[in-house]
Amino acid sequence: MKATRRQLVRWLGRGAAAAMVSAGQQSPGAIGRARPKVVIVGGGPGGATVARYLALHGGQLDITLVEAKSRYTTCFFSNLYLGGLRTYDSITQGYEHLSSAEGVAVVQDTATALDPGTRRLRLRSGASLPYDRLVIAPGVDFRYDAVGGYDETSAETMPHAWRAGTQTRRLKQQIESMDDGGLVIIAPPQGPYRCPPGPYERASMIAYYLKRTKPASKILILDSKNSFSKQSLFLEAWERYYAGMIEWIPASFTGGVKKVDAKAYTVSTSDETFEPAVANIIPPQTAGQITQQLDLADDSGWCPVDPATLESRLRSGIHLVGDAIIPGDMPKSAYSANSQAKVCAMAVASELIGSERFPARFRNTCWSHLTEDDVVKIGADYRVKDGQIRKIDGFVSQVGESMERRAQAASEARGWYKGFVKDVFG
Amino acid sequence: MSPDRKDTGLKTNPMDRESPRSVLAAATAHGRGVLAMSTALTFCVLAAHAPGVSATDHQLGAYLAGECTACHRAGAAQEGIPSIFGLPESAFVAAMEAYRSGAREAMVMRSVAASLNDREIRALAQYFGTRGVPQ
Numbered sequence: 001m002k003a004t005r006r007q008l009v010r011w012l013g014r015g016a017a018a019a020m021v022s023a024g025q026q027s028p029g030a031i032g033r034a035r036p037k038v039v040i041v042g043g044g045p046g047g048a049t050v051a052r053y054l055a056l057h058g059g060q061l062d063i064t065l066v067e068a069k070s071r072y073t074t075c076f077f078s079n080l081y082l083g084g085l086r087t088y089d090s091i092t093q094g095y096e097h098l099s100s101a102e103g104v105a106v107v108q109d110t111a112t113a114l115d116p117g118t119r120r121l122r123l124r125s126g127a128s129l130p131y132d133r134l135v136i137a138p139g140v141d142f143r144y145d146a147v148g149g150y151d152e153t154s155a156e157t158m159p160h161a162w163r164a165g166t167q168t169r170r171l172k173q174q175i176e177s178m179d180d181g182g183l184v185i186i187a188p189p190q191g192p193y194r195c196p197p198g199p200y201e202r203a204s205m206i207a208y209y210l211k212r213t214k215p216a217s218k219i220l221i222l223d224s225k226n227s228f229s230k231q232s233l234f235l236e237a238w239e240r241y242y243a244g245m246i247e248w249i250p251a252s253f254t255g256g257v258k259k260v261d262a263k264a265y266t267v268s269t270s271d272e273t274f275e276p277a278v279a280n281i282i283p284p285q286t287a288g289q290i291t292q293q294l295d296l297a298d299d300s301g302w303c304p305v306d307p308a309t310l311e312s313r314l315r316s317g318i319h320l321v322g323d324a325i326i327p328g329d330m331p332k333s334a335y336s337a338n339s340q341a342k343v344c345a346m347a348v349a350s351e352l353i354g355s356e357r358f359p360a361r362f363r364n365t366c367w368s369h370l371t372e373d374d375v376v377k378i379g380a381d382y383r384v385k386d387g388q389i390r391k392i393d394g395f396v397s398q399v400g401e402s403m404e405r406r407a408q409a410a411s412e413a414r415g416w417y418k419g420f421v422k423d424v425f426g
Numbered sequence: 427m428s429p430d431r432k433d434t435g436l437k438t439n440p441m442d443r444e445s446p447r448s449v450l451a452a453a454t455a456h457g458r459g460v461l462a463m464s465t466a467l468t469f470c471v472l473a474a475h476a477p478g479v480s481a482t483d484h485q486l487g488a489y490l491a492g493e494c495t496a497c498h499r500a501g502a503a504q505e506g507i508p509s510i511f512g513l514p515e516s517a518f519v520a521a522m523e524a525y526r527s528g529a530r531e532a533m534v535m536r537s538v539a540a541s542l543n544d545r546e547i548r549a550l551a552q553y554f555g556t557r558g559v560p561q
Contacts, residue, residue: 338496363538415506416497416507419507
C-alpha cells in the first residue's frame, strides 16, 4: 500500500504536483483520500521546527501541533533574563504565525495515550487525533531521585528553572530580593542534561547582576561533575570579571549536593550544610514523561532513534526530535533540536508525499555569555555513521582571545536569537 | 587588527572581523575584480532558476538552506548576522570559497563552508539568489 502510494506520487512527477499545489492547495495525497496527517506533540524548538518545515510543502500535508502552553518562553537566553540583559517578554514566543500564516493547526492540549492500531493520539481534553505519522518532541523531564528532599514541591522554593517559565521568574525574584553578601548555590546535575554549558553561563549572568547591585555576594557551584563544557573559557572569565564571587567546586571534593531541606532552606553535601539565600538545584534529567507513557524510552530514560529519519527504534511510524532522543555525539540544545527537526521533516514528507530525501546532516552552535559583551561559542558538524550521529568537525572559542572578537560573538549571538526564533516559530 | 587573527592580507575586508555588514559588501570588497562585474549581471537573472540547475539541485538547495536559516533570517540583516537572501550567486559562491579556504576567518562560517562540496554550494547560491533582495 505504502509503496504503491509513494510510486503514484513519484509517477505524478514534481511538475504535476507543483502545478496542482499552486493551483488550489491540492495535493497528490488528495487523490482518493484526505491529505496525509502529521501530528506533532511539543511546541518547543524541535516540534515547532518540524511543523514549520512540513508546512513548507505547500499544503500537501495536514499538520497539527499539540502544545500545552499558549506561549513558549525559550530556555536559550533565559540566563540573560536572570542577568538583567533581557526582559521576560523578549524571550517569549507565540504560535500565531504558525497557525495563521503557515496553516498549522495549533491545539492547546496535552497528549495522554496512543492507539497504534487505529493510529490515533488521545488528548487530555478527551479529543483524539488521527495521524499517518506522529512526531514527539517533549523536551526533558526531571528526576527527583538524585537529591534527597528535592521534589516538585521543594522545586517551587528552590527552583531549577531548567524549563523556562514561572520557575525562571521565581529564581530572578529570589536573586533580586536577597541581601548583599548572600550566598547563591547552583547545583548542576550529571549528564546528559539539556544545555551542557547552561549552569556555568547562569553563574556568569547571576554574577553579572550581583556585581553591580550586591558586590559582597557569593556564588557557589556545587557540581556533580569534575569537568564541564567550555571550562577553561568560563574559569578564565570568572577570574577576570568575578574574582572572589564565583567559586566552582568539582564533585571530587564534595560529591555534589546530596540533600536539601526546602523549609529550613538548607543545602547539604555529604559533609557540609549551607544556608544559602538562593538555591538553584538543577536535577538530573530524562526524556519528557510522554515518552514513558508511549514506550518510546529505553532503560537509560532516553529515546533511541534511527538518526537518518529520527524514527523511533522502538515503535515504527513515530519520530522523535530534540532533548528526548539519544543523540550520539550531539549535545542536548535548542539548536540541535532545530537541526534534527529538519531531517525529521524531510523524512516524514518523503514517506507521506514522496518528496526528495537527502543524506541527513546535523549542526549545533552555542553561544555562552560571560558578560554582556564577552561571549564565547562552540559548535560542530555531524553526520550519520554506523547508525549513530557522529561529530565530523568542530570549533570552540579560545582562551585569551581579543575582546574585539568576543564582542563580535556577542553581537552575533543577539542576531542569532532573532534568526533562530524566526526559523522555529515563523 | 588583533594579534590572534590570521593575517589574510585582506585587511579591509570587514568579514575578517566577523562583522555584521552584509556578505555582499564583503564579497565585493574582496578584491576579485570579476565579482563587481558579475554582481550587476547576476541581478538580471535573480527571478529565474539558473539554467542547468536540476529540480533535484533546487530541492537540495532548499534542504541545505535549513542549515543557514538557523541563524540567517529572511529579509533584513540582524545584528551580527548578515542577510544572505537575494545575494547574487557569484557573490555567495565567492564568499563560501573564501571561508572554505580560510582566506576569510569566521569560526562558524568556516565550519559550515568546510562541510559543503562545490555542488552543494552552487545549489545554495541558486536557492538564496532567487529569494528576496540584499538589504
